[in-house]
Amino acid sequence: MTLATASMAIxxxxxxxxxxxxxxxxxxxxxxxxxxxxxxxxxxLAAADDTGGGxxxxxxxxxxxxxxxxxxxxxxxxxxQIVEPGLRDWNAIIVAPDVxxxxxxxxxxxxxxxxxxxxxxxxxxxxxxRILVTGFSMGGRGTWYFATRHSDLFTxxxxxxxxxxxxxxxxxxxxxxxxxxxxxDEVVPFGPAQDTANxxxxxxxxxxxxxxxxxxxxxxxxxxxxxxxxxxxxxxEWED
Numbered sequence: 001m002t003l004a005t006a007s008m009a010i011x012x013x014x015x016x017x018x019x020x021x022x023x024x025x026x027x028x029x030x031x032x033x034x035x036x037x038x039x040x041x042x043x044x045l046a047a048a049d050d051t052g053g054g055x056x057x058x059x060x061x062x063x064x065x066x067x068x069x070x071x072x073x074x075x076x077x078x079x080x081q082i083v084e085p086g087l088r089d090w091n092a093i094i095v096a097p098d099v100x101x102x103x104x105x106x107x108x109x110x111x112x113x114x115x116x117x118x119x120x121x122x123x124x125x126x127x128x129x130r131i132l133v134t135g136f137s138m139g140g141r142g143t144w145y146f147a148t149r150h151s152d153l154f155t156x157x158x159x160x161x162x163x164x165x166x167x168x169x170x171x172x173x174x175x176x177x178x179x180x181x182x183x184x185d186e187v188v189p190f191g192p193a194q195d196t197a198n199x200x201x202x203x204x205x206x207x208x209x210x211x212x213x214x215x216x217x218x219x220x221x222x223x224x225x226x227x228x229x230x231x232x233x234x235x236x237e238w239e240d
Contacts, residue, residue: 018043020088022080024073027119029100029112037097037116038076040084044091045124058127060092063117063154065104065135065142067161067220074098082220083134086227090235092130095120104135104142105165114150130238134158134227136220137188141165151175156234160223161188164196169203176206176237178230180223187217206237 020040027035045059066078079096087094097116101108120126133154135143140162147157148171157177177200181193190211197209210230215222 020084020094021045022076022084024076027097027112027116030115031108031111033100033112035097035100035112035116036072036075037095038073038079039096039120040079040092040094042091042093045093058125060090060130060132061117061120061124061126062087062090062092062094063113063131063133063146064094064096065133065139065146066096066099067135067137067139070099072098078136078139078220082136082224082227086224087132087231089228090130090231092132093120093124093126099138099142103138105145109142110146110149113146117153129155132156132158132234134160135162136160136223137162137217140188147175147177148172155238158227158230158234160227161185161217163188163192169196169199169205172205174206176234178207178233179209180212180226180230181209182212182215182217182219182222184214185217208233 024038029035064079064083066075075096075098100112131154133143133146140159143159144167148167151173160180179193183190200207210226212226
């Protein structure tokens with residue numbers, strides 16, 4: 001999958017706030033390696049940093065996990081084209097690493113990503129009640145992995161065009177989770193996502209499934225609007 005194929009559609013929510021400040025940088029991993037990543041800071045927070053004004057209030061944190069791809073700062077491009085526009089009205093800090101070990105759902109990637117999240121939380125004032133993990137395709141599978149293994153940290157998850165895989169629903173605890181998927185997906189079938197949504201509903205788990213009609217797997221731009229919708233749902237769950 002290439003991000004060049006993604007539409008640059010921008011949802012209404014993305015138009016409600018000023019564009020953020022995006023930086024691409026490098027994280028020193030615990031094992032001594034390096035992981036490239038992008039980070040998005042809300043416009044007002046970036047301006048305060050520039051003037052030495054500091055941070056006035058805790059911000060939501062979003063971990064964005066990219067789909068399959070290995071170019072440097074691929075995660076940052078995914079963040080800028082899909083996640084940041086969809087969730088811009090949150091005024092969140094968004095961190096988007098490049099996968100360090102071919103896929104997200106393994107211990108090497110887990111160790112590196114969690115260390116990065118911890119560094120971001122140590123550097124910025126984060127609202128501990130609003131920490132989201134989200135991703136598309138391979139990144140959606142990673143969303144399931146991180147959500148079910150770290151429900152003590154993440155307070156919400158949005159999995160897009162993704163398999164649940166062997167992630168246990170029990171691992172979610174009470175975490176709200178929203179699935180976004182298209183019946184026209186030719187790579188990751190819609191049926192398993194529907195089955196998972198039905199199982200979550202049976203358990204009375206705070207969850208939902210947003211159906212993206214007519215979108216093929218490589219039409220990621222079609223997910224910006226549904227992601228914005230999922231974001232509003234998630235925020236309402238957090239408010240409750």
